[in-house]
Amino acid sequence: MSAAVYYGPRDIRVENVVKPTLEESTDAVVRVTHTAVCGSDLWFYRGKTDRDIPSRVGHEPMGIVEEVGDDVQSVDVGDRVFAPFKISCGMCEFCRRGLHTSCVNGDGWGDDNGGAQGEVIRCRHADGTLVRVPDAYANDDSALRSILPLTDVMGTGHHAAVSAGVSAGSTCVVVGDGAVGLCGVLAARRLGAARIVAVGHHPDRLSLASEFGATDTVSARGQEAIETVQEMTGGGAEHVLECVGATSAMETAVEVCRPGGTVGYVGVPHGLDDGLDLFSFFGDNITLQGGVAPVRAYADELLADVLQGTLDPAPVFTKTVDLDSISEGYQAMDERDAIKVLVEI
Structure with a gap:
């Protein structure tokens, strides 16, 4: 599969990488259809923060479920889903308190999980992380554009x-x-x-x-x-x-x-x-x-408002690129030519 890989300041490349697969019964594999470039990505892009070289990048995924582990109950193959920028189990002390970003079983979208600026991700703790989009909106391009910011911003x-x-x-x-x-x-x-x-x-x-x-x-x-x-x-x-x-x-x-x-x-x-x-x-x-936002705690209520038309953050996307052109998206945000870049895969 293809994925964006960081090779150093202002050096983002799209490469063929190993496709993630199910490893645990609580996993789901998701084919990514939409993702984004985040303002926080600019810190490593500009060389202001340390990051492994090379490493897969991205943390704002939306897509279609391709496989689920035997213990996954909240989503099924074919469902449209989006995921917050942090993986969370949904069951530990902190998840129950609404602090999903402090989950004791938490994880990110790094190399082992595919990198969210890529074609496929493995979502650990699928039941605690993934948010299902109702079928009526699963292929509504306008709605999906408005839903994607719920992954982070x-x-x-x-x-x-x-x-x-x-x-x-x-x-x-x-x-x-x-x-x-x-x-x-x-x-x-x-x-x-x-x-x-x-x-x-x-x-x-x-x-x-x-x-x-x-x-x-x-x-x-x-x-x-x-x-x-x-x-x-x-x-x-x-x-x-x-x-x-x-x-x-x-x-x-x-x-x-x-x-x-x-x-x-x-x-x-x-x-x-x-x-x-x-x-x-x-x-x-x-x-x-x-502090770091527990996005999963807010996802359901914000999704409800987006779907009923009372909340629309889609205008923050001022540039759209495909995966092969994602380096242009990073450059546009770095040069303040775009507020936020949507990536269609």
Whole structure:
């Protein structure tokens, strides 16, 4: 089978690799039809984080079940499914608490499992991981495009909003205009926020944020952005979504958070080698809550909203490529020519 393989900074190749097969009675083998390039993939693509060379990549799969182990009960051969970016058993202490990303039996989509930017994956713990798409939507291209972000960015944006405590009538600030930040805007609107301020640097992305429900947008940087948001909100918001992970984004988030408020952080930490200064949090009694998003915990409720037409994150995909052209997708995201790249296989 073919799969995307990382060979070093800005070097993604499509190669023939060994096709994964069933190994355990709880496994499923899925033929991937759709996947994506994630903003977090850019860290290793740019050489900012370590990764084995060579290694298969990708973590946002959707496809058709080809085989199931004898003990798999929730899906069957021929079902359309999607999977979160982390494998989880669904039964351990942490899965039962909704912290599927802390599953004691958890796994990722690396080499042994095929790499999600490839033609086939092996899903360990299929019952705890895979989410079945109803048959009525299994071949609906428009619906599938809207469902695919539930594998990561939509669930992650939702986790930021939930962690920040967004509720009906609240005012919130979303820091970051990437796919996760834009999905954070969608999530805040879904949770009933009355005012949503989106902070970013790209006019086209902030325009999409407005379409997604942002009532205000701020394109300034640094201290100017902080002062603009504070003026807009009368001293800051009680609910702030940090959707970048960089030091500057976290500093902005805490400065625009009202005393006693909460910062919900989901950006993959980057550039925090010198440590995070907690004094601003301490001095204003600001809560910091969040982390890696347990996407599986949110998948069913978000899927229901997508299928009934009240939630549509599909516009975050601004470029589509096939597997053979996936390196072009990485390049487009690296150069900020695409918000998020959909890969059709």
